[in-house]
Amino acid sequence: MSKHISLSVACPHCRKSLMDEEVKLQGFPSIKLNIRLPGNRGTIHLCSVYECFDHQADIKIDEDIVVDFTCPHCNKELLIKEECQICSAPMVSFVLNTGGRVSICSRKGCSNHYVAFVEISTELSNFYSNYGE
Numbered sequence: 001m002s003k004h005i006s007l008s009v010a011c012p013h014c015r016k017s018l019m020d021e022e023v024k025l026q027g028f029p030s031i032k033l034n035i036r037l038p039g040n041r042g043t044i045h046l047c048s049v050y051e052c053f054d055h056q057a058d059i060k061i062d063e064d065i066v067v068d069f070t071c072p073h074c075n076k077e078l079l080i081k082e083e084c085q086i087c088s089a090p091m092v093s094f095v096l097n098t099g100g101r102v103s104i105c106s107r108k109g110c111s112n113h114y115v116a117f118v119e120i121s122t123e124l125s126n127f128y129s130n131y132g133e
């Protein structure tokens, strides 16, 4: 268990935490989001452990359906203009409380996800300020 990394994420729009301490998955607080499907809406809890795809939703989500995720606080869409490299569905992005962001594919059953850390761009700008000009 100790090597599991639990991500703590917030909404990129209102910056409020998306973590739900009351619903735990794999022993960690889950990520609570509102979801919209054609003709239906509900709530989903995603496992916050990186590379774990455990989740529970209060509505049925068919395989291969692209899910529309919204913030439970400000109701803004969390889909971004980036396409999944595997299935070309829109990606969903959250900000990490530790800095950086994490993106997941919005299609049910697709395993694409990645963490982009802010440190990488900081390192790059250090590189350019050291070696540029």
Ligand SMILES: [Zn+2]
Pocket: 011, 012, 013, 014, 015, 016, 071, 072, 073, 074, 075, 076
């Ligand atoms: Zn929000």
Ligand SMILES: [Zn+2]
Pocket: 084, 085, 086, 087, 088, 089, 105, 106, 107, 110, 111, 112
């Ligand atoms: Zn995908």
